[in-house]
Amino acid sequence: MMYEVHCPICGEETTHRILKESSDLLVQCEVCSHVHRVLRPPCPEPVVVRAIISDEDSSQVGTIELNESDKCFIGDFFVAEIGEEVYTVEVCGIEVGQRRPSRARATDITALWTRVIDSVVVKISVHDGMRTIPCYLRCDGERDFQIGGIENIDGMNVRISHIKLRNGSMMRKEGWKAYARKIRRVYGTRL
Structure with missing residues (x-):
């Protein structure tokens, strides 16, 4: 494993290889090959953030564990916990006090608004001559539709025939694909 640290021989911060780990680290400089000991860097403290986890028509409160130094952005993916259950979620909103920024440091976050992407419901409108039939298909978030x-x-x-994405754009070109977790609605014609 590599580590950036000050080398006493080179006189500057260089890349070092970790040779041995104990209460401190035994490292070797990649530039001059000098071997010396350095203090072990402090482990980042985990920050447990409250998360509102939506799964289609229901929401539950859970937690997401972040590092102190992490920055969170809308669209990031995390693992959220509700008791013993674990879900992969996408961040849809960040709450910092009364504000709703698009990004924030982990230590400033009051709550994360998320949606489950492990298993999603895709809404499908099927055109059948004179009528449109609404359908709902629960599938894996990584399943693609073409x-x-x-x-x-x-x-x-x-x-x-076409796919409307969650970001508002419409896909119409033959052969284009989208993951189920990114889809707002699929449109098609009955054969």
């Missing part, structure tokens, strides 16, 4: 692809949804074969 424009022009054929899916079997509620016993119907459906060709995907």
Whole structure:
């Protein structure tokens, strides 16, 4: 393992290889090969942040563990805990007191507003001649849907014509794909 530290021979901060770990570190300079001891860096203290975890139509309060030095951004992925249950979540909002910034230091965060992305419900509008049939498909957040692809949804074969993403953009080009966790709605025609 490598570590940046001040070398007494080189007189500047250089890359060192850690040779031995105990109460302090035995390191060797990569520039001059000098071996010396340095103090072990302090371990960052974990910060437990309150998280509101949404799974489609229900929300629960859980926690996310961050390091003191971490910065959190909207769109980041974390592991959240609710009791013994563990979920992969995406940050949708950050609360710092009364403000809602797009990023914040872990120590300043009051709460994180998140949504579960392990398993998501994809809303699908199937056009069948004169009517549109609403369908809901629970699937893995990493499953991809492709424009022009054929899916079997509620016993119907459906060709995907376009996909609306959560960021507001619309995908229409044949062959383009999107992960289920990024999709707001899938549109298709019944075959």
